[in-house]
Amino acid sequence: MSFFGCNAFREVGWNPTFKAQGQVYHRIGSLLPETATDSAFLQIYFIADYNQQADARMGIIPENDIGQDNHPRRDIIMSLQQMLHETKSYVRSFKYALKNNTSSDFIIVINADKRHQGEHERLYNAPASNEVSVIVSGDQHNRRDIVIESRGSGLRRISETHRSYDALQYPLLFPYGEDGYNFGILQNKSTIKAVSCRAFYAYLMAHEGAFNHHHRSRELFHQFIVDMPAKMESERLCYIRLNQTRLRCDFNIHLRDALRNDADPRNIGKMCIVPATFTGSPRYMHARTQDAMSYVRKYGRPDLFIIFTCKP
Numbered sequence: 001m002s003f004f005g006c007n008a009f010r011e012v013g014w015n016p017t018f019k020a021q022g023q024v025y026h027r028i029g030s031l032l033p034e035t036a037t038d039s040a041f042l043q044i045y046f047i048a049d050y051n052q053q054a055d056a057r058m059g060i061i062p063e064n065d066i067g068q069d070n071h072p073r074r075d076i077i078m079s080l081q082q083m084l085h086e087t088k089s090y091v092r093s094f095k096y097a098l099k100n101n102t103s104s105d106f107i108i109v110i111n112a113d114k115r116h117q118g119e120h121e122r123l124y125n126a127p128a129s130n131e132v133s134v135i136v137s138g139d140q141h142n143r144r145d146i147v148i149e150s151r152g153s154g155l156r157r158i159s160e161t162h163r164s165y166d167a168l169q170y171p172l173l174f175p176y177g178e179d180g181y182n183f184g185i186l187q188n189k190s191t192i193k194a195v196s197c198r199a200f201y202a203y204l205m206a207h208e209g210a211f212n213h214h215h216r217s218r219e220l221f222h223q224f225i226v227d228m229p230a231k232m233e234s235e236r237l238c239y240i241r242l243n244q245t246r247l248r249c250d251f252n253i254h255l256r257d258a259l260r261n262d263a264d265p266r267n268i269g270k271m272c273i274v275p276a277t278f279t280g281s282p283r284y285m286h287a288r289t290q291d292a293m294s295y296v297r298k299y300g301r302p303d304l305f306i307i308f309t310c311k312p
Helices: 041-046 050-058 074-087 089-100 165-169 197-205 219-242 244-260 282-299
Strands: 003-008 020-028 106-110 132-136 146-149
Touching: 020 165, 020 219, 041 050, 041 089, 050 074, 074 089, 089 106, 197 219, 219 244
Parallel strands: none
Antiparallel strands: 003 020, 106 132, 106 146
């Protein structure tokens, strides 16, 4: 239903896992295409004939990726899309908006934080009908909300921390439109501490004693477990960006160290400071380098003991 953009990394030969390089993008298009023949992603759900929907889905797979053993089965596609039309709450809400809105210039907004009154914060529920609203194009909305235009050729960004992202990007993994990770999930027996993104998906992946269909989704599951760590990293960077006043306490110390090491002053004192606790940041790499030099000073230079193992 939404668009997952990345630079997929494919090695020569068999690729059993999904790999991505660079920035990961999450975007969503309009409800209706510019022309009737250009339906893609979310727009396929609004093609009148179910057989034409199946044709559009089968046409998404490139011909060079279709082999003798992995050709899509039309009967399975028809069964899955019928299930999604019956169970997916977002599809029903979007259909209702198209059917009952007389204006041709409107947008659909999925609120990032809204929950129906009386709901417990830790419930893992499907969205209620009043969480999806239709407003006239140009009205104000939250920058973290998912905004879907009625018609257009452009793509709008989806916030990685929006509760509806998982259900829109992976409809087969979340067939009922269940909420994914968001900032409002509190820990058990706590009214202050929130559940982290890592803890949320660790729990989702490890249901002891219960059937977990995620692990049986093959390549789709591979993409999911690559996408979610990218979301975790984005969530941590978002926290760092929003809590700069707390993290600037060690700024002067690191500034003095950087100038002592002849660093470029133009790259020092930027608006957003990424601390050494964030894996991969410049301060993290600098700290690890100092640790490595301390090991060399105490234990001597490192050497390699290489072993080759092969079958005769």
